[in-house]
Amino acid sequence: MxxxxxxxxxxxxxxxxxxxxxxxxxxxxxxxxWLARRPEFLTKVRTIIVLGMASGHHIAELVEKTEAKIxxxxxxxxxxxxxxxxxxxxxxxxxxxHVRNSRDLRSRVQVKKAVAESFIVLAHPVSALxxxxxxxxxxxxxxxxxxxxxxWQWKLRNGPDFDTNSRIDGAxxxxxxxxxxxxxxxxQNSEEREKLLFxxxxxxxx
Amino acid sequence: xxxxxxxxxxxxxxxxxxxxxxxxxERRSDSQxxxxxxxxxxxxxxxxxxxxxWWTLDREELQDxxxxxxxxxxxxxxxxxEQLDVINAEKYDLIINLTxxxxxxxxxxxxxxxxxxxxxxxxxxxxxxxxxxxxxLDDRADGEVDDVFHHTDIFAHACGLGNSxxxxxxxxxxxxxxxxxxxxLGAGEVIVLQLFTSDEKKNWPLEKWIEFAKxxxxxxxxxxxxxxxxxxxxxxxxxxxxxxxxxxxPAILSLEGALALLNRAQVLVTGDTSIKHLANAGRAxxxxxxxxxxxxxxxxxxxxxxxxxxxxIQAATVKSLVCAILNDDWNSIxxxxxxxxxxxKIERSRELSSGFWFAQDLTEPNSERLVTTLVExxxxxxxxxxxxxxxxxxxxxxxxxxxxxxxxxxxxxxxxPVLAHLDFLEKQEEDRSLAVNSELVTLRxxxxxxxxxxxxxxxxxxxxxxxxTFQHLEHKTKLIRTLKSNWTENL
Numbered sequence: 001m002x003x004x005x006x007x008x009x010x011x012x013x014x015x016x017x018x019x020x021x022x023x024x025x026x027x028x029x030x031x032x033x034w035l036a037r038r039p040e041f042l043t044k045v046r047t048i049i050v051l052g053m054a055s056g057h058h059i060a061e062l063v064e065k066t067e068a069k070i071x072x073x074x075x076x077x078x079x080x081x082x083x084x085x086x087x088x089x090x091x092x093x094x095x096x097x098h099v100r101n102s103r104d105l106r107s108r109v110q111v112k113k114a115v116a117e118s119f120i121v122l123a124h125p126v127s128a129l130x131x132x133x134x135x136x137x138x139x140x141x142x143x144x145x146x147x148x149x150x151x152w153q154w155k156l157r158n159g160p161d162f163d164t165n166s167r168i169d170g171a172x173x174x175x176x177x178x179x180x181x182x183x184x185x186x187x188q189n190s191e192e193r194e195k196l197l198f199x200x201x202x203x204x205x206x
Numbered sequence: 207x208x209x210x211x212x213x214x215x216x217x218x219x220x221x222x223x224x225x226x227x228x229x230x231x232e233r234r235s236d237s238q239x240x241x242x243x244x245x246x247x248x249x250x251x252x253x254x255x256x257x258x259x260w261w262t263l264d265r266e267e268l269q270d271x272x273x274x275x276x277x278x279x280x281x282x283x284x285x286x287x288e289q290l291d292v293i294n295a296e297k298y299d300l301i302i303n304l305t306x307x308x309x310x311x312x313x314x315x316x317x318x319x320x321x322x323x324x325x326x327x328x329x330x331x332x333x334x335x336x337x338x339x340x341x342x343l344d345d346r347a348d349g350e351v352d353d354v355f356h357h358t359d360i361f362a363h364a365c366g367l368g369n370s371x372x373x374x375x376x377x378x379x380x381x382x383x384x385x386x387x388x389x390x391l392g393a394g395e396v397i398v399l400q401l402f403t404s405d406e407k408k409n410w411p412l413e414k415w416i417e418f419a420k421x422x423x424x425x426x427x428x429x430x431x432x433x434x435x436x437x438x439x440x441x442x443x444x445x446x447x448x449x450x451x452x453x454x455x456p457a458i459l460s461l462e463g464a465l466a467l468l469n470r471a472q473v474l475v476t477g478d479t480s481i482k483h484l485a486n487a488g489r490a491x492x493x494x495x496x497x498x499x500x501x502x503x504x505x506x507x508x509x510x511x512x513x514x515x516x517x518x519i520q521a522a523t524v525k526s527l528v529c530a531i532l533n534d535d536w537n538s539i540x541x542x543x544x545x546x547x548x549x550x551k552i553e554r555s556r557e558l559s560s561g562f563w564f565a566q567d568l569t570e571p572n573s574e575r576l577v578t579t580l581v582e583x584x585x586x587x588x589x590x591x592x593x594x595x596x597x598x599x600x601x602x603x604x605x606x607x608x609x610x611x612x613x614x615x616x617x618x619x620x621x622x623p624v625l626a627h628l629d630f631l632e633k634q635e636e637d638r639s640l641a642v643n644s645e646l647v648t649l650r651x652x653x654x655x656x657x658x659x660x661x662x663x664x665x666x667x668x669x670x671x672x673x674x675t676f677q678h679l680e681h682k683t684k685l686i687r688t689l690k691s692n693w694t695e696n697l
Contacts, residue, residue, distance in 0.1 A: 040267050040270045040271060040274075040277065041267060041271060041277075041281060041285055044264075044267070044285045044288075044289070045281070045284070045285060046288070117284060117288070118281065118284035118287075118288050119278060119281070119284070120277065120278060120281055121276075121277075121278060142278060143275070143276070143277070143278050143279065144278055144279040144280060145275060145279050150279060150280075153278075153279075153280060154280075157280075175279075176279055177279075178272045178279075178282075181279070181283075192330070193316055194287075196312045196315045196316045196327060196329065196331075197286055197287055197290075197312070197316055198283065199308075199312050199327070199331065200286070200308075200309050200313055200316070201268065201272055201282055201283060201286065203307070203308045203309040203312065204265065204268055204269050204272060204282075205269060205272050205273060
């Protein structure tokens with residue numbers, strides 16, 4: 001069951017299957033605090049991908065604080081529809097995609113467009129509680145810290161093909177790092193100018 | 207002409223490039239100079255004139271993107287690439303990299319330009335310097351060398367500005383002046399203390415600062431003593447003021463405020479800080495306390511007639527030197543240097559007309575060491591400026607300038623040992639030339655076969671090094687002979 005209720009400060013909040021999707025006291029303040037914890041690249045990337053629409057206060061905050069395009073991914077159509085009755089976002093800034101799983105995510109034009117350029121991923125914590133497994137898969141796909149996801153992202157950037165490699169240090173289940181990128185076939189086969197950037201970045205974490 | 211200057215280090219390093227920016231502007235008034243630095247350095251923007259556009263990279267953010275598993279693996283890469291592509295769209299005619307780090311060299315390599323200066327990695331990852339001055343800087347990157355040019359001199363010479371007076375001027379802003387005005391310092395004498403450096407090991411102990419402030423207060427009761435600090439140093443600065451002399455004025459200022467204060471004050475006493483370099487653009491005289499791993503030979507206070515102190519630094523000594531420098535009493539400074547020579551080295555910074563900075567040892571003046579150092583530097587200058595193709599007369603003018611310089615620096619001491627030492631140096635360099643030449647002949651005889659590419663590369667590198675050393679020794683010998691002849695004529 002989905003309904004819209006009023007928080008203590010008068011703002012509207014969605015309640016889905018008995019769970020409030022934002023603060024019952026001050027949803028906008030909660031959104032500000034959430035954003036303040038993740039300031040990296042907010043003003044640098046072309047797209048901010050947000051996992052979870054919920055009541056949309058955090059999206060409103062992003063619209064106000066950044067100039068990036070905001071791509072909202074949600075697994076629940078009901079929540080997406082209801083949120084649009086309580087929030088109004090500029091259509092040139094905010095795009096919404098309903099996905100069922102990570103494969104669905106990979107097929108979406110807007111997602112592919114975003115991943116081909118600079119982007120970051122922000123997860124809305126309450127949304128993650130509603131459909132944890134799918135959100136985790138989508139997040140992993142977007143973070144690109146395994147060879148499958150990285151290959152997908154690299155091809156979207158028109159990067160050259162490369163053979164899937166296990167980690168150099170022999171720990172295949174750890175997330176990939178800049179060291180893997182700098183040493184793999186991916187980079188060795190790619191254009192030399194890309195290689196210069198990977199080498200530059202590696203210097204920053206030495 | 208569109209010029210991009212890259213300086214991807216810290217605040218002080220960027221301030222050290224001000225003479226290059228001013229010099230390029232002066233020489234090419236139609237040029238458009240842009241700067242690429244790390245983000246915190248952009249706080250200098252209002253104070254560095256002639257910079258049209260200031261690009262910044264956020265080092266910490268890029269590191270976060272790389273180090274955190276909750277960030278997309280390509281986030282730092284994408285952001286950096288997009289930023290650099292925007293810079294590339296400016297189509298620079300000349301890129302000058304004034305940073306000797308691998309990071310900056312890769313960035314310089316990625317950026318496109320018709321002409322270049324400074325360390326740059328090419329698409330194969332090989333280094334290029336585009337000026338022997340930058341190669342010299344790279345060869346002497348470690349601390350083990352006997353003598354080395356100041357970094358500012360290297361930058362200036364590499365950019366073709368070494369033979370003109372360096373212009374350190376920076377803009378004192380209204381904001382900075384307002385900050386100083388709010389300190390209500392009156393019209394009298396002001397001494398500024400910069401207590402904290404970026405590294406605890408380079409700090410003079412707090413109790414010494416407290417003692418120094420008390421002794422200076424006792425000697426000059428009407429002097430205002432200002433303890434300068436950045437907003438990040440506020441609590442430590444207040445602690446200092448509370449622990450010591452309550453008449454000390456704590457000044458938490460922005461960089462713009464700091465420059466305005468250095469323009470108002472008579473003396474700055476500081477450790478190895480960016481404030482020290484900022485003082486080059488202000489009126490205050492400078493006493494640098496060189497502690498820990500600070501390397502004053504490369505990055506010491508450049509300003510003429512500043513003092514650099516190294517060793518066991520006592521509060522009473524600094525007090526004496528401050529009073530003497532305020533009175534422009536160099537006899538007293540030399541007497542202090544002689545008195546404490548067992549524990550303390552005191553150097554006086556000089557801007558020589560030969561086109562470089564020099565720290566003159568006041569503690570143990572030694573004309574032979576002086577001759578050795580200045581001949582070596584002038585010879586390097588000739589070699590690095592590739593003056594070998596010019597006429598022999600170039601050595602003549604260099605010799606005359608050097609003779610004048612030496613006469614000033616050794617005034618009061620006997621000149622006779624100088625000639626004997628020049629004889630010794632000439633013989634020494636002739637012997638070294640012979641040895642290097644012999645090594646070159648042997649190397650050429652043992653040239654590896656073409657098939658062994660690794661050996662060929664190593665062979666070429668060694669051959670270039672030896673040829674360069676040989677040229678330098680030849681220049682040095684010629685310079686010594688010219689100087690000897692000049693010296694004899696004028697005895």
